[in-house]
Amino acid sequence: xxxxxxxxxxxxxxxxxxxxxxxxxxxxxxxxxxxxxxxxxxxxxxxxxxxxxxxxxxxxxxxxxxxxxxxxxxxxxxxxxxxxxxxxxxxxxxxxxxxxxxxxxxxxxxxxxxxxxxxxxxxxxxxxxxxxxxxxxxxxxxxxxxxxxxxxxxxxxxxxxxxxxxxxxxxxxxxxxxxxxxxxxxxxxxxxxxxxxxxxxx
Amino acid sequence: xxxxxxxxxxxxxxxxxxxxxxxxxxxxxxxxxxxxxxxxxxxxxxxxxxxxxxxxxxxxxxxxxxxxxxxxxxxxxxxxxxxxxxxxxxxxxxxxxxxxxxxxxxxxxxxxxxxxxxxxxxxxxxxxxxxxxxxxxxxxxxxxxxxxxxxxxxxxxxxxxxxxxxxxxxxxxxxxxxxxxxxxxxxxxxxxxxxxxxxxxx
Numbered sequence: 001x002x003x004x005x006x007x008x009x010x011x012x013x014x015x016x017x018x019x020x021x022x023x024x025x026x027x028x029x030x031x032x033x034x035x036x037x038x039x040x041x042x043x044x045x046x047x048x049x050x051x052x053x054x055x056x057x058x059x060x061x062x063x064x065x066x067x068x069x070x071x072x073x074x075x076x077x078x079x080x081x082x083x084x085x086x087x088x089x090x091x092x093x094x095x096x097x098x099x100x101x102x103x104x105x106x107x108x109x110x111x112x113x114x115x116x117x118x119x120x121x122x123x124x125x126x127x128x129x130x131x132x133x134x135x136x137x138x139x140x141x142x143x144x145x146x147x148x149x150x151x152x153x154x155x156x157x158x159x160x161x162x163x164x165x166x167x168x169x170x171x172x173x174x175x176x177x178x179x180x181x182x183x184x185x186x187x188x189x190x191x192x193x194x195x196x197x198x199x200x201x202x
Numbered sequence: 203x204x205x206x207x208x209x210x211x212x213x214x215x216x217x218x219x220x221x222x223x224x225x226x227x228x229x230x231x232x233x234x235x236x237x238x239x240x241x242x243x244x245x246x247x248x249x250x251x252x253x254x255x256x257x258x259x260x261x262x263x264x265x266x267x268x269x270x271x272x273x274x275x276x277x278x279x280x281x282x283x284x285x286x287x288x289x290x291x292x293x294x295x296x297x298x299x300x301x302x303x304x305x306x307x308x309x310x311x312x313x314x315x316x317x318x319x320x321x322x323x324x325x326x327x328x329x330x331x332x333x334x335x336x337x338x339x340x341x342x343x344x345x346x347x348x349x350x351x352x353x354x355x356x357x358x359x360x361x362x363x364x365x366x367x368x369x370x371x372x373x374x375x376x377x378x379x380x381x382x383x384x385x386x387x388x389x390x391x392x393x394x395x396x397x398x399x400x401x402x403x404x
Contacts, residue, residue, distance in 0.1 A: 047259050057249050058372035062385060068404040069382075073392050170260035180271075183264060186388035190275050202270040 004035040006176040008164045011038055011088035011124060013172035014067040014078065017114045019185040021076045023175065024107075026188060030195040032177075036099075036107045038092040039164035041085075041172055048170050052085045070185070077119050086117075086125035090148060093157045094130050097147035098139070100156065112137045206237040208378040210366045213240055213290035213326060215374035216269040216280065217387040219316045223278045224390055225377065226309075232397040234379075238301075238309045240294040241366035243287075243374055250372050254287045272387070279321050288319075288327035292350060295359045296332050299349040300341070302358070314339045 005027050009016030020036075027034045045051070053063040064080060071078030091113045099106035116122040116133040124130045127148050135141040147153050168174070168181055175182045175191060180199060182191050194200075207229050211218030222238075229236045247253070255265040266282060273280030293315045301308035318324040318335040326332045329350050337343040349355050370376070370383055377384045377393060382401065384393050396402070 044260070048261055049253070049258065050261075051251070056251065058246065058367075058370060059250055059252075062370060062372065062383060065383075065404075066385070069392070069402075072402050072404045073395060165260075168260060168264060170264065181264060181267075183268070184388065186386065189388075189391065190271070193275060200271075200274050202267075202274045 002032060003178065004033040006037055006167070007034050008037045008039050008167070008169040008172065008174040008176070010041040010172040011091040011110075011113055011117060012085040013041065014071070014080075014118065015185040016172040017078070017118050018070060018074045018076050019173040019175070019188060020111060020114055021074065022185075022188055023173075026192055026195075029192075032195065034107075035103070036095075036110050037160060037164055038088065038095050038110065039161045039169055039172075040088060040092065042087060043161050044165055044170045047165065050170070054084065074185070077115075079119060079121060081117055081121050081123065083123050083125070086123060088125065089157070090127040090130040091117075091124045091133075092161070093148050093153050094134055094144055096157045096160055097144075097150070097153045109134065109137055109139075204234060205380065206235040208239055208369070209236050210239045210241050210369070210371040210374065210376040210378070212243040212374040213293040213312075213315055213319060214287040215243065216273070216282075216320065218374040219280070219320045220272060220276045220278050221375040221377070221387040221390060222313060222316055223276065224387075225375075228390060228394055228397075231394075234397065236309075237305070238297075238312050239362060239366055240290065240297050240312065241363045241371055241374075242290060242294060244289060245363050246367055246372045249367065252372070256286065276387070279317075281321060281323060283319055283323050283325065285325050285327070288325060290327065291359070292329040292332040293319075293326045293335075294363070295350050295355050296336055296346055298359045298362055299346075299352070299355045311336065311339055311341075 007023050009020060023034050054060045067080060095106050095110050098109055113124055113133055117124050122129050122133060124133060131141050131144045134144040171183045173185060177191060177194055180194060209225050211222060225236050256262045269282060297308050297312050300311055315326055315335055319326050324331050324335060326335060333343050333346045336346040373385045375387060379393060379396055
């Protein structure tokens with residue numbers, strides 16, 4: 001069986017959130033699995049010199065409209081969080097801690113964390129808010145709290161972020177199908193054509 | 203009849219070029235016309251602090267692949283020009299000079315200039331190369347040369363660039379349907395849905 005599709009995303013990224021609602025079904029249609037791999041856009045921006053969208057003149061105003069309009073276009077529930085963007089270290093650590101034990105469950109947790117941030121306006125950059133989301137998801141709050149403070153988990157999450165960046169992830173979502181990288185929720189159409197046709201030379 | 207769709211683009215932008223191959227047919231399908239409005243991304247970047255894609259670490263490498271892959275996806279002939287990106291002042295001035303007399307012909311000239319740059323690798327940032335393209339297009343070289351040096355034409359082109367930026371154009375293509383702005387060739391799908399449905403609240 002072909003390797004999973006690597007789905008790199010930042011928990012603070014609306015376009016990552018939109019893609020997260022679509023990527024599994026798209027992959028399944030072509031018999032592919034998806035490996036969810038949260039990373040930190042902030043770490044990539046240190047290399048690219050990028051700036052969070054909302055603070056870019058002109059582009060920031062456009063982006064806020066495009067987020068909301070695109071949510072409707074994709075049919076995904078969405079509200080601009082009161083605090084945006086955020087550092088997504090806490091949810092990324094919770095994810096990789098759980099992922100070590102159960103990738104499928106970690107993926108479901110990621111969906112719950114995304115929903116908490118982009119639907120329920122819960123600021124998951126606060127470790128206690130991430131812990132509360134994990135608890136509602138069915139995990140033990142004490143275990144999650146311990147995991148977020150565990151140097152081994154911190155190291156694991158950092159190593160995954162470094163790997164994402166080494167793979168070329170500079171934006172969110174960044175989706176790698178075999179060795180082909182696609183940036184943006186708006187590349188889902190190209191990904192579908194790529195999967196359906198076996199790719200093309202260019 | 204509804205106002206034309208405003209199609210803002212930079213002659214140096216591959217995504218503007220891809221959209222230019224699609225926008226007229228898309229608009230016509232919904233009984234709409236298109237006003238082509240070249241502008242200068244460099245002028246917008248002075249406001250946004252943006253940097254030309256190819257020189258951004260990580261993103262530049264991705265962009266070069268995405269240009270070529272997207273060209274195939276859209277079915278548009280394309281080759282990365284030897285000099286890229288370029289300042290597109292000369293073709294923008296030629297366009298607005300002709301546009302004053304005949305917008306339809308100016309639009310056809312814009313398509314010829316885009317093709318010269320992205321298919322035939324002619325560096326249209328050089329006024330003499332823009333003049334040569336205009337001559338092959340059927341215009342009188344002497345008239346074009348005079349136009350490119352005409353302070354009135356320079357002023358006209360500058361005023362159009364200023365208007366584009368005042369309208370919010372920070373990237374290419376930037377397409378305004380009534381009062382709704384869409385950035386990127388990858389928003390053509392949303393534009394189609396918007397035109398087909400009469401738009402949506404968000």
